[in-house]
Amino acid sequence: MKKSQEEINYNPEDYDRPSVTTDILIFAIDNGKLRILLIKRKQWPFEGKWAIPGGFVQINESLEAAALRELEEETGVKDVYLEQLKSFGDPDRDPRMRVITVSYFALLPSTQINVQAASDAEEAKWFSVEDVPELAFDHAKILEYALERLRGKVRYTNIVFALMPETFPLSQLQQTYESVLGHKLDKRNFRKRLLSLNILEPTNKKNTGAHRPSLLYRFAKRDLVIFD
Amino acid sequence: MKKSQEEINYNPEDYDRPSVTTDILIFAIDNGKLRILLIKRKQWPFEGKWAIPGGFVQINESLEAAALRELEEETGVKDVYLEQLKSFGDPDRDPRMRVITVSYFALLPSTQINVQAASDAEEAKWFSVEDVPELAFDHAKILEYALERLRGKVRYTNIVFALMPETFPLSQLQQTYESVLGHKLDKRNFRKRLLSLNILEPTNKKNTGAHRPSLLYRFAKRDLVIFD
DNA sequence: TGAATAGTGTCTTTCAGACAATATGCC
DNA sequence: GGCATATTGTCTGAAAGACACTATTCA
Numbered sequence A, B: 001m002k003k004s005q006e007e008i009n010y011n012p013e014d015y016d017r018p019s020v021t022t023d024i025l026i027f028a029i030d031n032g033k034l035r036i037l038l039i040k041r042k043q044w045p046f047e048g049k050w051a052i053p054g055g056f057v058q059i060n061e062s063l064e065a066a067a068l069r070e071l072e073e074e075t076g077v078k079d080v081y082l083e084q085l086k087s088f089g090d091p092d093r094d095p096r097m098r099v100i101t102v103s104y105f106a107l108l109p110s111t112q113i114n115v116q117a118a119s120d121a122e123e124a125k126w127f128s129v130e131d132v133p134e135l136a137f138d139h140a141k142i143l144e145y146a147l148e149r150l151r152g153k154v155r156y157t158n159i160v161f162a163l164m165p166e167t168f169p170l171s172q173l174q175q176t177y178e179s180v181l182g183h184k185l186d187k188r189n190f191r192k193r194l195l196s197l198n199i200l201e202p203t204n205k206k207n208t209g210a211h212r213p214s215l216l217y218r219f220a221k222r223d224l225v226i227f228d
Numbered sequence C: 001t002g003a004a005t006a007g008t009g010t011c012t013t014t015c016a017g018a019c020a021a022t023a024t025g026c027c
Numbered sequence D: 001g002g003c004a005t006a007t008t009g010t011c012t013g014a015a016a017g018a019c020a021c022t023a024t025t026c027a
Helices: A005-009 A063-075 A139-156 A159-163 A170-181 A187-196 B063-075 B139-156 B159-163 B170-181 B187-196
Strands: A019-030 A033-040 A054-056 A081-088 A099-108 A124-128 A200-207 A214-219 B019-030 B033-040 B054-056 B081-088 B099-108 B124-128 B200-207 B214-219
Touching (some): A019 A139, A019 A159, A019 A170, A033 A170, A063 A081, A081 B081, A099 A159, B019 B159, B019 B170, B033 B063, B054 B063, B139 B170, B170 B214
Parallel strands (some): A019 A099
Antiparallel strands (some): A019 A033, A019 A054, A033 A124, A200 A214, B019 B054, B081 B099
């Protein structure tokens, strides 16, 4: 195995405190499917494997600021839903050194999915969450946990607002719910429930396109609302 | 190690990575009220203020192991419900140096609440969560977040099992729910619902004491069960 | 027998879930 | 007119919530 400069220079005796990173799971809906942005590693360890983007927390930077910085480096966008997920810190999760990572997830409105990775030469790619490649480090575990959290919150909050464009037809909203939850929903029951929650407002516009036009809705509040 | 937050002699020039601690919110029911174990600080900063117990994560120790070690140092108990809460890492949350803390909460069965702080000279005390003194650092924010999480989980999991003794009358269980949620519940509706969830089993014992004896129940599973 | 706690049932309302036919616009 | 998508309502069952009286033991 090829060893990188990092590994060669690493001397355990020099350190008695762990490194801290933030990893950020960037989700968006594209083509009706929930997708996550991954980057391809170019160095040992896990060279060639896909990974959740992340980076070190600077000494004067809050955790959330570090996550936002990573997000902006990868996507160029900044003003999105961001939530801390969990911290992962098993001593051997990174073979180079002790690294504790604070994971965050971000939800991008689907209008922003085409932002190209602003970063230099890094290969970044969107993957359907149903078809994710083998991941580096313990990232598979982190992704699994993120999906669990997201699926949980979809049930009792309006969190999907963060995945939707400004206005949208109800069918697109239903598709978003379905792709997050991983199963189909009944159209009539879905519309009945969503409209009864009073979190949507109709616009006076219809979307153009083939076939019967549909009324466009918008979220009344683009902030997290917890039901009950 | 001990003397968590008392490491002094901080020299900013020596470090470019943050220190990492775990803080552990230790909850138990006593006398019908939800209580938290706090320790009194003896040194700057926040000398004399009460704080959530915590300490540094050792370089070869997992986050959960660090939290369990803290728990055992404070209470002597080890086999309790433990869940990671959230990480807090604002750059100025500790005036001595950059400290990122990974918070956990533990739930103790009320039979174990009388364990005295095994630690040396540290003053530790149980406080009703309704009557907590001013806290050091950002610990008020952490406690608030913990209560929010706990109250949320009480609704859709059997998490209260971790606060209950092996067997108990339904009235005691109801009191536990009430003290976690912060409001009264209807006795008939409470019993109807709890018994319909199939998470309780009746024992064939009744509790002795003054007045009419009550049937004792036990949790069928002492593991977290998510409803739905 | 009085005090204290245990135990129990009905009604109403709300919500989830199953289920299929009509309406509208585009080509 | 044919196709594709939008839109709409009823019934049923389950669960939540309001609400008050009887039962049992002990002192």
